[in-house]
Amino acid sequence: MIPTKKELFHLSFYSEFGISLDGYSRLQQAVYWDGPDRSITNVSTSTSPAHTTFNIENLKESFQTGEELFVTVHAKDFDSKSKSYGGDFFQAKLFWSKTKASVFGEVVDLLNGSYSVHFLLPWVGEAQVAVRLIHSSEAVQVLKRHRDTDSDRVYFNGFYEGPGPNKTRLSEAVMCNVKWDKNGLEHMGTGDCCCEYKDPRTEEIWRCQRPKSLPCSARANFGKLIPSLKTLQSPFTHLPDVAEKCHPGLHTPVPAGFYLNDVWTSFVCSTRHFTTQTTTECLKDKHIYMMGDSTMRQWFEFFVKVVPTLKQMNLHVQYQSGPLLAVDVKNNIDLHWRAHGIPLRSRKSAVANLHYISNEIDDLAGGSHTVIMFNLGPHFTTYPLDFYTHRVLRIRKAVLALLQRAPDTTVIIKTVNTGYKVSLYSIMCSNTRRPHCDAHASQIVTTSYTYFVTLICVAALKVLLTNNLTS
Secondary structure, eight states: OOOOHHHHHHHHHHHTTTOOHHHHHHHHHHTOOOOOSSOOOOGGGSBOTTTOEEEETTOOSOOOTTOEEEEEEEOBBTTSOBOSSOOOEEEEEEEEGGGTEEEEEEEEEOSSSEEEEEEEOOSSEEEEEEEEEEEOHHHHHHHHHHHHHOGGGSOEEEEEEEEOGGGOEEEEEEEEEEOBTTBTOTTSOSSSOEEEEEOTTTOOEEEEEOOSSSOGGGEEEEEEOOOBOOOOEEEEOOOOOOOSOOOTTOOOOSSOEEEETTEEEESSSOOOOOOHHHHHHHHTTOEEEEEESHHHHHHHHHHHHHOTTOEEEOOOSOTTTOOEEEEETTTTEEEEEEEOOSSOOOSOEEGGGOOOHHHHHHTOOOOTTEEEEEOOOGGGTTSOHHHHHHHHHHHHHHHHHHHHHOTTOEEEEEOOOOOOSSOTTHHHHOSSSSOOSHHHHHHHHHHHHHHHTTTSOEEOOOHHHHHHTTO
């Protein structure tokens, strides 16, 4: 098959980062999402959670820990007719509320309207199966179409400030968005309508409508203009502890672990549970750099809360975007967090404080006392997947260079949460205050894992999904 012009452009870009045609093809296969085989003209033909059913294939009176449970989901429409194609986005878990136990179930699309789910049985006691339809196949296709063509449904403000007449100060707010395959610019005009800002290292371009009274150089701040299926239960009659010490490069099985008594146990390697003292000892003599969204900022807040000698400094910045700093002089710990740069749906923030992750990593010397943690995802769900992929590849390039000059640097990647209770981006993904573009977030997880799994240790654990599916 002869590549299209768009594919040739992407292949040229990917080759800059050492990604072959085969590697590009593998990613396309990994993020492939099935969909309707015909035009949908009636909502009644879409998947209905009330009519969809599932059954446990190997149900029996009791099981041994370590056995597997096999479930088949049969998707049906609102007329109770079986679906003949895949593409529905289901999430599944095995759980028991009384013991706060849960484990993630991998859902495999059979592309014919049915889905297989398998669970590992890791604890002694009872359990329930929960399957939830997040988005129907039809909804996924609508969301994908708007994500790829209507990125301007979520846009940002550029704030300009400068001197005015008679020693006054002028201030203007204008619309901004990324310049990407012409997406997101439909309402911003053409010709000399806009100011363009190109990062010299990432080569990413953002565009803002030209302010009426101030020059393009006066840009100072940036910000955003701001049902479950029936469950079955069956009694089950603990897996041995994983003895291997955790280290980069270990295979991550599915599931990667489970909760019992609200405590996470890993199937990857020996799980450690930290006290305040052992946490402090672990962080001692470390320079820790966290970059990402609010879920990474929660890690920063957690460490500040858990380590009493770690004191947060007031840098007088916008808290939502940072940078934030906490210092423990006694134990020689400095902890940093900053947002991952635009796109960032946050309050008005100084442009000078919004740095790209790849640029930050390029500016770090690294070494055995340096720990880098980052994540990237939710703020990209309303943009084409290629835009996110390009950002990931630039970070990958920066990480490769860092590990080449300082191979003893610790790099930790936090993958994307896909179970938001409240939609931050409902303008794009939903007209209800329910989980947003989880299907898009799932593709983002796959993209990150594809490009980082062979490079360093990726924490692609379905922890939050496992713990929150039915709550």
